[in-house]
Amino acid sequence: MLVSEMNTTRSGRPALTRPDGTPVRVLVVDDDPDLAEVLSGALRYEGWEVRAAGDGASALAGARELRPDAVVLDVMLPDTDGFAVLRSLHEVKPDVCVLFLTARDTVEDRIAGITAGGDDYVTKPFSLEEVVARLRGLLRRAGMARQQEEGPRMTVGDLVMDEEAREVTRAGDLVELSPTEFELLRFLMRNPRRVLSKAQILDRVWSYDFGGQAHVVELYISYLRKKVDAGRVPMIHTVRGAGYVLKPVV
């Protein structure tokens, strides 16, 4: 296969593909057009084929047409509730993975049983990294894993992240991270050798409704350095005026 024919993300990273090498297909269902747009953009950036819908009816129509591998589905929809849509979706395509989006106070309500079938959910407001990570997890477990680097393990130099165990080691030593630190590092590790601006990081790692300053990114980079680079050859580098890079030690 020619390199030019290879399915890659816009970022140049090899994409998670279907077994036949074609892009993963995802349907996004949310009645907030802005949110649907942001989500679709983020998923396209992963190199996936995306289609959006605003209600249950068009979600079903979209599913019939696209035959998606995964669906990102808001639990609260104008016409029906998510659980009914889930059933119809499984009728259309029994092996589809579903990632539910729920409001924080809906969690205990109708979510019962959803994760039992292997599906998953995230609560609003979420970060795009989290949505992408969960989707990748779902797709991987469902067998959509043609990518070489497959398995829940990610490596940059001597830095290793096991997403399932939520464990990070540097040169074999365990590095304990808070949730935000973990997500930030995951984003950096998924984009090694590539300068990421503070704005980019903020957009991906922090929830979409975060109102604060880009200053937090500096703060969390400093936390990460203390834990990941502590006393070792640094992997996290500042590019003044541009952002940060994670580079494997040569």
Place this chain on the structure above:
Amino acid sequence: MLVSEMNTTRSGRPALTRPDGTPVRVLVVDDDPDLAEVLSGALRYEGWEVRAAGDGASALAGARELRPDAVVLDVMLPDTDGFAVLRSLHEVKPDVCVLFLTARDTVEDRIAGITAGGDDYVTKPFSLEEVVARLRGLLRRAGMARQQEEGPRMTVGDLVMDEEAREVTRAGDLVELSPTEFELLRFLMRNPRRVLSKAQILDRVWSYDFGGQAHVVELYISYLRKKVDAGRVPMIHTVRGAGYVLKPVV
């Protein structure tokens, strides 16, 4: 056999398979579509091939087509009762295993009749872990046990669980557990080194109609720690903001 051809669960665990290596086939019969959906999802997650039916007639049709190894059968059905279906099922496939779903107040002699035939039952409302465990037990006893790790014994580090004897030992010492504690630990042991969220645990270990808070999970984790980790190197770890992991002591 290639690794890629191996029949595995979505969670990556090796699946229980038929003697020829193909997935176990299960028919789910329940007239509540939500429940049938959740059950089917959970069984598919085990790596099994599942088909659902909502009444006795379509159950028979499904059985003729799928030729299932096991049937999960609601005793109360809209058109007939489960026992009539059972008789017809045995005509279609004499060696099929049956797991009955019964209401709490089902007459006792009927239950006695069920278990006499080597089949089993669970009372509603049940937890998915319980259904899956019972099915695995039935299939194992029926000779559907090609999996290496077969036998009713499960081991993580020095922690050993005998599912049939309902006995748990840590480093040889007997650990006495209540029913819920036992099921929680079984779920953890079936997913070692893998962070499980409170929602996941709730969906799997508690009954599908449980309306309470995820707070109970914390409580039961604390009970388990007192019994399993008591005075020893801890195996149960909290991952703040994510869930819990069971890890063998290194």
Place this chain on the structure above:
DNA sequence: GGGTTCGCTCAGAGATCCCTCAGAGGTTCG
């Protein structure tokens, strides 16, 4: 070299998460 911008780090307030205890209500079993 001096001023300015940019980035790093410390300190601390407030929020959140998690653990544990105590006890009510239900169930089981003798």
Place this chain on the structure above:
DNA sequence: CGAACCTCTGAGGGATCTCTGAGCGAACCC
């Protein structure tokens, strides 16, 4: 019918996490 056990709710308290603000140093620009 009573005792033991089990399950769950609620509250308190402690630990951790996240973010703001401020001070300081380094890099950049003239």
